[in-house]
Amino acid sequence: MKPIYFDNAATTPVLESTLNKFKGWAKVYGNPSSQHQFGQNAREFVEAARHAVATTLKAPDDSIIFTSSGTESNTLVLHGIFLPYISKKEPAHLLISAIEHAxxxxxxxxxxxxxxxxxEIPVTTTGIIDTEQLKSMIKPTTKLVSVQTINNEIGTRQPINEIGTICQAKNILFxxxxxxxxxxxxxxxxxxxxxxxSISAHKCYSPKGTGALFIRDKATLVPQLKGGPQEIGMRAGTQNTLGIRCFQESIEKLNESKTRLRDHIQELDSYFLQKISDLEFENHLLSNEKRTPGFINISFPPISSEDMILHMDTNNIAVSAGSACSTGSLDPSHVLKAMNLPKDVIHSAIRISLGIQNTKQEIDSFFSVLNKFITGI
Ligand SMILES: Cc1ncc(COP(=O)(O)O)c(C=O)c1O
Structure with missing residues (x-):
């Protein structure tokens, strides 16, 4: 059986069109900071990609900087705001949700x-921030609230508009x-x-090693990587020109076919859920009305997440337990713990994250393997 990849929240396969053009783009080897033609050609890559990110977010081009990853973008914000308070020994308060990424x-x-x-701002049993609770946790020293848009394990969408409005009213950065x-x-x-x-290219069908950060007002953030003047002075270091060019390709291709691709994921998601509802053995679908299509977290107690993942892998199907980072150790997921789910549900949870390349036939194969595994016990 052809390997089936249902771990698209961990990372995604690189677009076919990117693979085809990769070698040509790799020949543009100039340093984007150089004045000569070679540098100008590389600079064009970086600026065109910046424009693609900015247009997608409806932001000005000069509010977007490229980094190496989502991790770096997140770290830059937290360090960039709080390290100055630490060095000045001034009190400062940070609020994050209980289900943020590592x-x-x-x-x-x-x-x-x-x-x-x-x-940490607690979440409800469906994994959503209670904004009243958030309001009650704000202190005079609160400088930043950090809450993800969509959770990587359960796909819940947080009320970021409401959270941002609360922060804005209190003069707190979000x-x-x-x-x-x-x-x-x-x-x-x-x-x-x-x-x-914060965003990351490898979650968008591009190679790993490129991230980006939208910064509304650069005066609010102290750069962390020091050196050259790259990235509007917010992130020194020669840009990953090739990765950035690939990211632009992803943005253009995914935006071009946005409706069709989102419909495809929605259709696969509904098909998957239908298949789950047909199962005749115990299962717990961790789903709610705020879930983003394509993120499915399901438990089959008493089978442990580890046993299920190994069994699926032996059958050429890639699924995961929670986030990729916790998969190595298989520690119980902090996200599911924060949702106060029963222990047996947490210990048997697996995540199926769908991508644009997946098909209904692949879902059929997953359920065929699952049925044989569970009914064979
Ligand atoms: C919600 C979330 N934030 C941040 C990251 C880290 O991104 P990167 O792998 O680009 O460092 C991930 C990766 O899994 C993620 O899912």
């Missing part, structure tokens, strides 16, 4: 060891990690009260 959680944890007051949301849903920062927004 890149936000671990950075916040580090900041708390340096004296920053960090608190960052959203939109790594799982960019190109899957429309994001318009000309309307949304967002100060910083």
């Amino acid at each position: 890149s936000v959680r671990q950075t916040a944890k580090f900041l708390s060891t340096c004296g920053i007051d960090v608190e 960052h959203t990690d939109a790594v799982q949301a960019f190109l899957k849903i429309d994001l318009d920062v000309s309307q949304l009260p967002i100060d910083f927004l």
